[in-house]
Amino acid sequence: MNPAEELKQALPGSVMSTGMQVDKPLAVIKKEELLAAAAKVKEMGFDHLSVITGIDYTDRFEVIYNLFSYKKKENLVLKVILDHNNPEVDSLTSLWKGANWLERETYDLVGIKFAGHPNLVRILLPEGWNGHPLRKDYDMDTEQFVTIGEDGEDIVSTDGSNLLRRK
């Protein structure tokens, strides 16, 4: 029995469906139950959170957690489907410290909020950047200019007025 089925048996209320993602078992989790399901998964031995991917499908967001167990040498993929208007899901930083940066990156680039994250600020882009680039409706035509201010904080503007040398 693959771990996705196992998870469904353990938590029948929170797993919406199971399947396979190429060769990896996949379980779609209700977004309210993610933290409980993830805790259960970690108990099952999935100790390595490989990656968190946020995807914008224009009508919904999906957050995908790729997990691996060093003991059992098994993969498991967890998927949560989020509403497009208010993408918010529980943070997994309490279970995996590595989730901290991965969630910040997902927040930064895709714009998914992680409730309970200790420090949910942008990581790759400067604070104050307009829009989340990996959303499909991101405005790529507006140029944004970034400089480092006197106190070391980033300043973002759309007209380049903060630059010394104008275009």
Added chain:
Amino acid sequence: METEELLINMGPVHPSTHGVLRFKLRMDGEIIKECTIVLGYLHRGTEKLAEMKTYLQFIPYTDRLDYVSAMPSNYAYVKAVEELADIEVPLRAEYIRVLVMELNRIVNHLVAIGSLLMDLGASTMMMWGFREREKALQLFEMLCGARMTFSYMRIGGVREDLPDGFIPKLKEFIEDMEKRIADYEQLINNNEIFLMRMKGIATISAEEAINYGMTGPTLRGSGVNYDIRRLEPYSIYPDLDFKVCVRSEGDSYARYIVRIDEMRESLHILRQLIDNMPESSIIATQKYGIIPMTGAPYTAQTYFPRIFTPPAGEVYSRIEAPKGELGFYIVSDGTTKPYRIKIRSPSFCNLAAIPQLVRGLKIPDLIAAFGSIDVVLGDVDR
């Protein structure tokens, strides 16, 4: 005595941040009380670019992720696409791929050790490492025409076959490398000052390291017997004989020793590959085969599928890059361009543990710990 906290801004332009990384340090004299990492100075939006490129056009961009070891980045991407489209790769192509990846692992570790020692103030190792690296880069240049950004792998194979004189030169390199590694070890391994600087510095336990999602030599240095080449064997690694180098201490020195040992293992793998190199085509033709022009050589150029359309689907595929687990999450919607590519870069996840590692240490320890993690900023910021 009333003392003031000192705020120090290391970077983005600083000699030992290996690129453009910024540490915000809250210091009590020389002791780091809090370290905050500011990223993004090299952010080029590779993941966004991927949505606008065809599957083939994205291959050169993967070179630019981890520019010190571009072959594994290349491979991780084409492997993911091959899994998505279910392409079977000819055996010779797989042998060549593993060969260049292991060669690149040596190159990466040479740079990692060299820059670590450079940060510690011993510039000699950097130059010696670059001497051997130059030989490896010349091999790459012979093979694909570029020295760092190869763009050598193709979906379903590799771009060009091994050129004449490649194997003898590689053998020469392996012979030479054995002697040079002995030199490095004589110079560094037992150096008392090096040991003072590295032993017991920035120690991380196995559980913590796993929890942080650290991978690669960093995790193996903490005593986790893990290697994706073994756990989830891909390509021809199941047929190869190699040992997973593990150290249990979890400190900077253990990470360094793991790298030295891995270079030896890579040389061992290279020897096996040379001995067993099979004869076959170098690019898959079963699905996207194009009839070559008469008399044209059997290369990727002639078998190049100009429009490549994988079926719709999602795949996450990962490999053991020199720095750790490198994964590509590809979502295809059945068009010529990927819908979404997410890159799981080893440097990014390893770097996340630095603030925890260096708390309570001193600035020189931060440098040593950062050097021993081996981060390339192109890989972190993407």
Added chain:
Amino acid sequence: MWTGDTMTNAYELIVNILTAIGVYDQIYNLFEIFGMAYVLKILIVSVLIAVLFAFVLVTVMFLTWMERKVVALVQVRYGPMVTGPRGLLQPVMDGIKLIGKEDIIPAKADRWIFTLAPFIVFVPALLIFIPIPFGNSLIISDLRVGLLYIIAISAVSPIAVLLAGWASNNKYSLLGAMRAVAQDISYTIPLALAAIAVVIFTGSLSTVDIVNAQGDYWFGIIPKWFIFLQPIGFVLFLIASIAELGRIPFDFQESESELVAGFFTEYSGMKFAMFFLAEYAHLFAVSGIVVTLFLGGWNGPVIPFIPVQITSLVYFLIKTYAVIFFTMWLRDTVPRMRIDQLLNIGWKIMVPLALLNLLVAGFLVTAGVI
């Protein structure tokens, strides 16, 4: 002739040479007429000091070239090759470049102290050469307290480093300066203690006396250098002086991978050049002191028909360059230590060892073994 043992310094040597040529009396009389015989002495000493400083500056430039060449050899490179034969004129070009550079003073720096600091570093680095015997009677002034003078003068540079670091108004500079001062203070003590062990043997602080005490041979072959009597003292002195110099493995004041450039981060142009020159002048001086104290100074086998002044100078330079080469060689081999490790070693190992060494030296002398 001018080989007598009566000459103690270079002034007397010049006087003797002039006398031998037969012009000294006329010149002396010329000055005597105006009742200004002391002016002649001042004149000769000034010329000697000018020659010394010129010699030191040329040596320093040569040392920068040598440093680069040694590093290049270790690192399988060529080093500078283009300007002059094998790049020998590279330091000159560097000097021209540095003079031509814009002299930047940061807006929030303390302008006066910022400008003053390089001079305070540079002048003691030259003054330290006054009591160093370059050869038999080739010494500007054989001070009776020569060794004390050297230690005292070299203790000035931490002040200047602190001034530079403070005036720059840069956190890296300040950290570098603090490190430099901590390091200098903790290493002056083992340095002085190791030197005093030598003084116990000679009973004199004069550098000339120290060198003369090492002139004999045991069994006619082994030179009576203090390195054989004081091996621990030699190692301590060498380590402490490398630490005082702030060279790898002890280059905390400027550790470029941590503090960018330490206390001279903000300096540019000529001011930077002065720090740089002072550093190498210091290296030359310290190597000279190591040779004087432990390696027999200018002593060496006498070669007939060549004036002892010249042979002794050559011996001194050979030994000094050997020590300099060693420091450069060491620099290319070892990484940098950590500042707290350095202080630990300084206070917990070097100082006790130096005291023990002093005790042993005292016993040896009291027992009359030497």
Added chain:
Amino acid sequence: MAWMSKNWTMTGIIMGLVVTLKHVLHIGDRPTVTVQYPYERMKLAPRFRGRHAVDEDACIGCGICEVNCPNSTIRIVKYKGRWFPELNLGMCMFCGLCVDACPMNAIKMTQDYELADYTRESVVYGPDRLLFKRGEKW
């Protein structure tokens, strides 16, 4: 007091000094390896990917290279009455995809790698600088 238990004989440093001295004196196959660049050059591999060259006779101006270029480096322009590619090398990353894509094997990459220039305009290589006739050295 952990540092007290360390090896204070300094054998490690002495061994290091020995190996560096071997390099200084070039003992045992440790020669100087660098080259004096502007006066002396390393030999490039035949497959080296440098500046492009276009075979004047073979190129049909089809624009497949333009489509395949990841960075939009290539633009097809009119030259001597025919269509040829024009390359903006300032944007080129020398990946070689245009070479792979060319149906006529007309576009090649040469051994020319010293491409730095003073203006952005002068790194745009038009057909006048790219074209070569078959048989002649580009």
